[in-house]
Amino acid sequence: MKISRIYSNFESEFKTIDFCSGFNVVLGRIFHPDNLQKDAHNLGKSKLAELIDFCLLKGRSPEFFLFKFPLIFAKYVFFIEILLDSGTYVTVKRGVSRNTKISIKKHDVGRQLYRGDGWSWDYEDEAIGVAKTILDSYFNLAAVGPWGYRDAVAYCLRSQEDYTEVFKLDKFRGQHILWKPYLGHILGFESNTLIRNYQLKNEIDALSVKLIELKKIIGTTQGGQEEILNQHLQAKKDMAKSLVWQMENLNFDETDKNYIEELTGEIDSELDDLNRVKYYLTARLRKLQRTEGAGVGRFNVDSVSQLFEEAGVIFGEQIKRSYSELVEFNRQITLERREFVKQQKQELEIDLGEIAQRVSELSLERSNKLSYLSSYDIFSKYKEVSNKLSEINLSVMEINRKLEVNESVKQVEEDSRKLTRDKIDVVESIRVNRDKVVLDKFGTYNRIKDVFVDYIAEVLNKNGVLTTEQNGEGNLEYTAGLIGLDGKITGESDGYSYKKILCIGFDLAVMSAYADKKFVRFLYHDGGLETLDDRKKIEFIEYVRTSSSLNGFQYILTVIESDLPPGFEFPEHEIVRVLHDDGASGRLFNMPSW
Template identity: 35%
Template sequence: MNIIPRPTPSNMWGRMKPSKLYSSRPAAFAAVEFEPDLNVVLAEIRLPENRDRDTHNLGKTTLGRLLDFGFLAGRDAKFFLFKHLDRFEDFVFFLEIELLDGGYVTVRRSVAEATKIAFKKHVARHQDFSTLPDREWDHIDVPFDRAKELLDSLLDWRAVKPWHYRKGLGYFLRSQEDFRDVFQLRKFANSHADWKPFLAHILGFDAELITRHYAKEDELKEKEQKALTIRQELGGEIEDAGKVDGLLLLKRQEVDKKQQLLDAFDFRSQDKSDTKQLVDQVDERIAALNQRRYSLNQNRKKVIASLEEDQILFDPEDATELFREAGVLFSGQIKRDFQQLIAFNKAITDERRGYLVEERAEIEVELKTVNSELNSLGKRRSEMLAFLSSTDSFAKYKRLSSELVTLRADIEGLERQRTFVQRLQQLRTDIRNLDEEKTHLQAAIEADVEAKNADVGSLFSRIRIFFNEIVEEVIDQQALLSVVVNHLGHLDFRAELLNDAGIATSADRGFSYKKLLCIAFDLALLRAHLDDAFPRFAFHDGVFESLDDRKKENLLAVIRRYTGLGIQSIITLIDSDLPPRDADEPVFEPSEIVVLLHDEGDNGRLFKMKSW
């Protein structure tokens, strides 16, 4: 943190504060000249019918929004100036700000051309440059982003570096929406990494450790996501680089062998391999099948012969004629015996013949199968012999080249897989290293928070003391401002009311007390940074709302005491929220009321026009 020597109160009190807000149309928007200490925007509800209304649209809240506009808030279509462009397009606003060196800068910003900014530095306060020619401005039509950088350098709030001046401006221009949480402003709706390091910094902690921890966390998540993507791309394939390298080695050896054959145009090695396959496999099978076919053919001949032998060639009638011619008597009885014998033998022969026919059919089927396989093997043998005896080497070259292409495609796929695996292994190494570094950073953050909590002289200890003093003075109840490191290594900021036993209560959850805690935090923060180049103003809208009269008096006393320390306070309120006083004892001095609003016509509004 940059520390500057603390100036004397007379020189210090007027610095780094809004000094004047005015417009190019003073009849519609009267100039607001801010005092270095207490500035009150008071809205009087004079019409009885308006006293019970929640909102009155007089413009007390609008003043804070205009200050933010002058401090170069980004253009938002919901912002009232742009939402009602038909009403405000011809307005040009001027914000005079007192600087660290005691001089002033006036920022000119129009509604019609809100991204073109003009600047002028000057010595005297409460100037009116609404009619100043362009040539007399120091910088004219500065582009918006460049204008913010220029204003950042002019304000020179070194205590918030390396952050931009707008980063924490919401703590000192609290809108109603910003009273919902002590620490997380409405504009901090994005990730905690965007605002927690800044808040830690202005509370006195080592913000660099926290920023680095978030960065490591983001880097770790990115690496883990990449590792997951690669695992999905691998789709269950090998994730071990050693195994992939082994497969690549074998494939490359095979490629080298085939490439050498092609380079030498020598196919003897391949011929030898094919010849061995021919001899060992094809010829042996053909020989076996030929032997089987020979055996089957022999059996087939035997079956056919047996079928022919079973025919009975003896005819009794022929035998009778033969015996007659020979003069031998062949009686009828002998003829009948021969016929009976023939009938018996025929019965036996028919049964045996059935078996032989069945056997021949089986032999025929097997012979058909054997012949088919022999034909196939013969064709294959012819092709292999053709390869061996071919004089056309190009055919062999073509075959080996095709095999080589396939192998190289396999190698390319394995190399791609190895690349994924190597990236995955490197990511795993990075993840382990990042996780270890994140753990070390978390330990360092925990040590830093513990040390700052234990050091009664630390910036954070002073802030929490001032915070408790304010709350206790207003509501007679202690409040604890604490910062702890959660299990993820992130800072958790807490602002809690304590009961008599020192235990946190739920009272801070009510809106009125939540607002009080916000006000107390802002003032404590400003007081703790009085010795630094840091803002010294706070705008609080509806400061007394929902508090009882005694607490209002107490809070006003705190605000006056803090303005006495050099902190400019700009507060808005409705007259019904004023603490009761005697008529001869007004709550505010006339000089403290910088804007007086009322509900008796348009002239009582901040903008002297109909409500929008």
Template identity: 30%
Template structure:
């Protein structure tokens, strides 16, 4: 899969960009001397990667630049032509306007213009999800066949935000590890099934541990308590049976005692049910109160800590922390609101039950007072009261035993889960450390070779297990003078280089497979010294030629390597169509979109 062409319905505002199969440069020329020192020039250099992603059916929100400006872009329709193979191309049509249908057409020759093609002549015109599925079927990747092309495309469309983490893409920053680590594992040639199952089992275990922590502190004490309760229950049942025998054989001289007796028994049963309900409600209320969490995180303390240890706290890092803090606050706030609503409902029912129990006791007392006219009636009343109290105690004990049985069941399930997880960890270790994996070995060789050629230091990709026995993906630069991990890999510039090295390593490794064969890197030369720029450019040329890779680079002219920065070299690259798009700061004609900055 390579990008062949991108064009638009508004061709006077957005000119066609035709890409070649190898090296492509999007060049931003700063012709106005006053703009030389600016860090941003609003030419649209960084927008092109986002636009390609949009055309490749990325799901976008209202903050996406085309959606943020509906008056400017709602009438725009974009087209992207993808080369699937030398004899197969596919064009995707996507309009900016909401709820517009996607159109798809396959063809055998590239560089087509389908602006005026009516819907009936497209192979498919339909909804967003069906369109993605059809494109996925057309591409038919051999790498990660169980995933869609959208799961991996972001590795090869790196904008400035995409360089913040080598393996964890921006779209996964707020996601759980299970959402992205299996994808990375498969991308590196590993099996992901056991990783996924491990995370699923961990989640189940966490749930059980939460239930147990709210119910019991000591497993031994719980077992002993259950045995005690069973003994007490047995004795209480024997006692109530004796009392009931006395009750059944009780003799009364008054004939109208039967109805009050039945009514009193029914009231006792209602009271018993309500006492049982309130026992459960009380436990729920206590558990809910304990689960309310206040999230306090002082970002200023983190900044001060970085300052004290002498490490610069980057703006991007500040933004990442702020976004993470805001995200956690919103989640906890929503969760606490739900718990508060539950508490309110539990307390309401609990108090209503207490009032009902009180009223039922008054009714029972009135009924018993009716038959409290003789000594015999007094004895009956006392006997009935004792039976009721015993039955209430028996029900309460049964509830407690049932709760302990639930705890015991959870404890047994926890033990089984822990055993299963241990076995899964063994399988993960076998997958990652025991089996021969030709793919990861090749990827590591390329990664190391690329960084050695650019920096003169070794590049390493490690896949250790963390303290929770979950896989980690760690890229590092090894200082060849000290043989120690270099601090270079913590800097933004070198992190960007490691991202590019990984992408090229993946493309080279899978160059003979049906997979992605292009990479878009925005501003890759920014921040590198002259030698590193030249080395990196040589590597890109080498890999494009040797592994049939399409590389798309965007750069300001002043940041280009010295070897191609001179006017005569730029002219040569233009003639060879290596420079496929020129942007400049001399008016709107120099912008990606030939209009005022937006």
């Protein structure tokens, strides 16, 4: 799978670009040095990678330049011709205004132009999802396993924003499950367990949230939740049974007795307690109000001033703080004290309000019960007991609902325990697989490591390292960097200059390790040379030329001519497009910059 050509329906505004099978250069020439500081879209070398991605059916984004400027680009239809491993070609047609309708044509001869009407397409105006499936079958990237070609292409198009991390591209801003398992698969690890570990973590977290919500319904109790609810339920049922008997026999002695006990016991006792607390809080509130009203009068200014004068005579320079500093200190303390008093007052007023409300509720309840006890009307008592029975029946229904929820809680807890046990097993499987892969000298992982280390040595004349460790959650963490004489990763690895080289090196290592597999066969790197010194730039170019030739992949590099070593020139056959800042004809799109 290599890029053969890309073109549009407006040749005069977007010139056809033909790529060669090996090393390709998109060269930017700056005739006006002031333009070096301007946005890269003035030339368009970075936009070419985005355009390739669009033609390979990248999803729509409002920030993507084709959709950000619809008045300019709505008229465009783009075509990309792909060389398949079989030696045949497939052309993908995608317009900007009808970007979800894709046409596909397979053909034996390359360098075709299918713009305009009258062409017969194998698949015409297919939905983008269907088109991706068709292209997956054509590209036949067996090495990417269960993933589609879009996942593989993501690592083959490095924009300027994709050089901050070696393994994580700027486009992968979502959850790790969306990209780390694929990366692990490419490195040679078992991907199913990696995916399952992330899934289990998400499922366990979801159950934890569900459990919290369910427990809110039940409320907090001491001891066994189910046992307490059942005891409470039985007590309510016994009360309901007693009330039913009283109503059937018009004998309310039991209710009279209970009301008397509640009045002389629970209600009166709670009212006494509340009144004592109310008295204590009211006393505290009044004290705070007096404190708030007090100013700074306790601070005797004249006495302190005299003391400072006498101390200055006796101790001289040993006096560290001036009189004014002490006054300021006293002022700050007073302000802080007042703020504290204000806060305590607010808290006390809230507490007193709650107590007053509870006292009012208890007083009303007390009044109702006294009214009941003083009544000799059998029908009034019947009505009161009936209302009481209704309240208890509602309580029984609520307890039964909580018992049902409690069953759900037990089930969720059991599910969570099972998932946790499964996760432990999966984490162990990841550990065993990781150890096996790391020790396999001839496996994909170590082939990638070897190429990466060789690349760092050839281009930077430094020691490189690529490692994989298992973190606390059991997931794999990948690290690439430069190591010093002590065997530790140096700070150079985090610098912008070398980070970009590390990113490119990893991509090249993967491409080389997959030379004999059904995998993507092109790389597009936007920039890279600008961070190196002249000698290393030449080493880099020679390394990529040799590697792409030996391993049969296509390499596309964008570079500004002024970043090349003095006197260095690319052969004409390697330069597929020249862009410059001397007028609209030098831009990727031959039009004024947008």
